[in-house]
Amino acid sequence: MNPLARSIEELLPVRISSTFWCFILLRTTLVIFSIIVAFLIPFFSLMMALIGSLLSTLVAVIVPTLCFLRIVKKIVLSITTVALGIICAILGTYSSSSKSHKD
Structure with a gap:
């Protein structure tokens, strides 16, 4: 705010x-x-959970790692971190969407 x-x-x-x-x-x-x-707004909590799980991981993990990869060229560590960030984003999105169907 x-x-x-x-x-x-x-x-x-x-x-x-x-x-x-x-x-x-x-x-x-x-x-x-x-x-x-x-x-x-209907499903506001679902919308906020999806935005949080996708964009927070993107901004906090994936983009800084890609910038680091571009600058320093530490390929193995950076690719591992990006892959882990993508997996966490997918799992977070799945978790957010599956919780909304149970409610």
């Missing part, structure tokens, strides 16, 4: 965005809006 809140604060005039009440009200409004969206 904080990056979104900071981006919105940059759009506001400085005399408003620098106040404590703007800080509190903006973040409270964003949290309330997120809760409303979570209740209104």
Whole structure:
């Protein structure tokens, strides 16, 4: 929430965005809006679980390893890490989708 809140604060005039009440009200409004969206969108938890299992693994494991491979050329270790990251992403996605069918 904080990056979104900071981006919105940059759009506001400085005399408003620098106040404590703007800080509190903006973040409270964003949290309330997120809760409303979570209740209104069907299968919101499934969608968030799938996004988390796919994108988190991609951003945290696979992309940095591919960048390291490109720079240092340690092929065996990097390929092993990428393969493990892909396997974890697949297992996480499977686990997320299978839990939603049981509910």
